[in-house]
Amino acid sequence: MNFNYPSNVEDLINRVEAFFASEMLPRHREWVQTVCRDGRPPSFIKDIQKKAKSQGLWNLALPELAAEEPGTRLTNLEFAPIAEILGRLPWGSMAFNCHAPEVPNMAMLQSIATREQKIKWLNPLLNAETRSSFAMTEPAVASSDATNIATKMDFEGNAIVINGHKWFATGGAHPDCSFFIVMGVSDPDAGRTGQHSMVIVPTDTPGVTIVRDLRFMGWTDHVAPIAEIKFENVKVPAENLLGIRGEGFKGAQVRLGPARIHHCMRCIGLAEMVLAQMVARAQERTTFGKTIVEYDTVQKWIAEARIDIEQTRLFIQRGAWMLDNSPDKNTWRTVSQIKVTTPRMLQKITDRAIQLFGAMGGTDDTLIHHAWTYARWLRIGDGPDEVHLRQIFKTEPVPDWSIAECPYIAPLETYGVG
Ligand SMILES: Cc1cc2nc3c(=O)[nH]c(=O)nc-3n(C[C@H](O)[C@H](O)[C@H](O)COP(=O)(O)OP(=O)(O)OC[C@H]3O[C@@H](n4cnc5c(N)ncnc54)[C@H](O)[C@@H]3O)c2cc1C
Structure with missing residues (x-):
């Protein structure tokens, strides 16, 4: 893989x-103060978005963009840096319309949307005129196995009637969220992976109730607030089916x-931001006659953080490159590895940063706990x-030799026991 970006990138x-x-x-600082004081983000984001868009710093994360x-x-590799x-900032990606779940x-x-759906939704x-949310997870079933999803979708003539209970729909509690993409069971008699469909449900459809805003680890997501939602006899036109029925x-x-x-790329930014704060803080505090940075433990934490960041960044770049170049099953395996290792890296660094900051490390002033929560x-x-x-594990190749025949192990006769 080539690490050099073309000059335009x-x-x-x-x-x-x-x-x-x-x-x-x-x-x-204004953003942090406003969310801590008022419980909602400041309004300046719209102005920043306008400026970013006028400079072409817009929708940089989309794998495809039609001419219009x-x-x-x-590419994913170009988007990584x-x-x-x-x-680095909780709201940073929003400035360029590059945030999740949008x-x-x-x-x-x-x-997979039809031409009409693209125009409408x-x-x-693409212009940040509205917000959206993806509602798959349900409180009543273990949703890490998506085939458990139980929300009912009945096709009745030209309508789809939806009944179900969702939660952790990121962005669903934002006042500008105008539609959910809901996953549910449309074809209960089909095979395990052919039962589910996705349907676009406008938030103002009768029968849609936002039960509550959810916080995770005590932190409200001020960029894309998380919703618990009930869908009770929610009726939408059949044309709101997204993609092919049963192929959700x-x-x-x-x-x-x-x-x-x-998400993993953003973790690198957070880790860099936290590491910079660790280095600065360690220079400034003194205990038992030494600055904190003089202690071996702290030097080791800082050095290990640097190693962890560098190797994770390389891994992400490799995965991004693989996604850009004819992805195959090895690519998905690599993405899974990156998805496991990156938040662990960030969690380790943020945990040490909180320790290094002492009590201040857990306050809203540093937001290190936000980075920890992101990792968690x-x-x-x-x-x-x-x-x-x-x-x-399932895709780890099994060698075609037994241990007795292993070419890397000396035969037992070598020791006179064969
Ligand atoms: C902040 C946040 C935002 C989210 N945003 C969204 C969103 O926008 N839309 C949405 O639909 N969902 C969202 N989710 C939900 C998320 O995708 C689910 O929480 C996740 O899929 C796990 O499902 P579950 O919570 O039902 O856990 P369960 O399925 O009950 O699993 C619990 C635990 O069981 C263990 N486990 C499960 N399977 C295995 C296995 N094969 N082997 C070993 N152990 C296993 C794991 O430790 C797992 O954590 C969000 C969650 C969080 C925390």
Whole structure:
């Protein structure tokens, strides 16, 4: 794989870094203060989005962009350093319309929506005029096995009637969220993986109730607030079926590969941001006659964080490159490995950073706990670690020799016991 970016991409990365430094980072303290004081984000994000869009810094994370669609198309590998820059701030990706769940939802709509659906649902998302949410997980069933999803979808003439209970629909509690992409059972008599379909449900459809905003580890997602939702006799036109009936899982696959790796790219940005804070803090505090940075333990934490970040970044770049170049089953295996290892890396670094900061490390002032929560969430969301590990195990090749015939082991006769 080639690590050099073409000059136009280098130029774009430099422009993103400059935009981040001049337009975004100076506003971050205001963002933190507003969410802590008022429980909602400040309104400046719309102005920043307008500026970013006018400079072509828009929709950079989409794998495809038709000529008439606004934005700049990048490969996953080209997007990696940009996602990292934006990932330093909880709201960073939103500035360029590169945040979840919008990106995976847009990618899925681009891939499987009809022309009419694209006009109605995709175009407003591409222009950040509305918000969306993907509602699959249900409180009543173990949703890491998606075939357990039980929400009922009855096709009645030209309508689909939906009954079910969802939760952890990211973005679903945002006041601008205008539609859900709901996964449910449309064909209960089909085989295990052919029963489910996806349907677009406008949030204002009668029978849709937002039960509550959910917090994860005590943290409200101020970018894409999470919803618990009830669907009670919700009736939408049959034309709201997204993709092919009974092929809901196949359609949803489109959102998963790049979405998972984008989260991991953001983790690198968070890890860099946290490490910089660790280094600064360790220089400034003194205990028992020494600055904290003089202690071996702290030096080891900082050095190990640097190693962990560098190797994870390389792994992500490799996975991004594989996704860009005819992905095959080995690519999905690599994405699973990255999805397991990256949040673990971030969780380890953030845990040490909290320790190094002492009590301040757990306050809202540093937001290190937000980075920790992001890591903790990612170990469950988009497939828990254990599900990915199982997949990785299942695809580990089994040698075609037994231990007795293993060419790497000396025969037992060598020791006179054969
Ligand atoms: C912050 C956040 C945001 C989310 N956003 C969304 C969203 O936008 N849309 C959406 O639909 N969902 C979303 N989710 C839900 C997420 O995808 C599910 O929580 C996840 O799929 C796990 O499902 P579950 O919670 O039902 O856990 P369960 O399926 O009950 O699993 C619990 C645990 O069982 C263990 N386990 C499961 N399978 C195996 C296995 N094969 N081998 C070994 N152990 C296993 C794992 O430890 C797993 O964590 C979000 C979750 C969080 C925390």
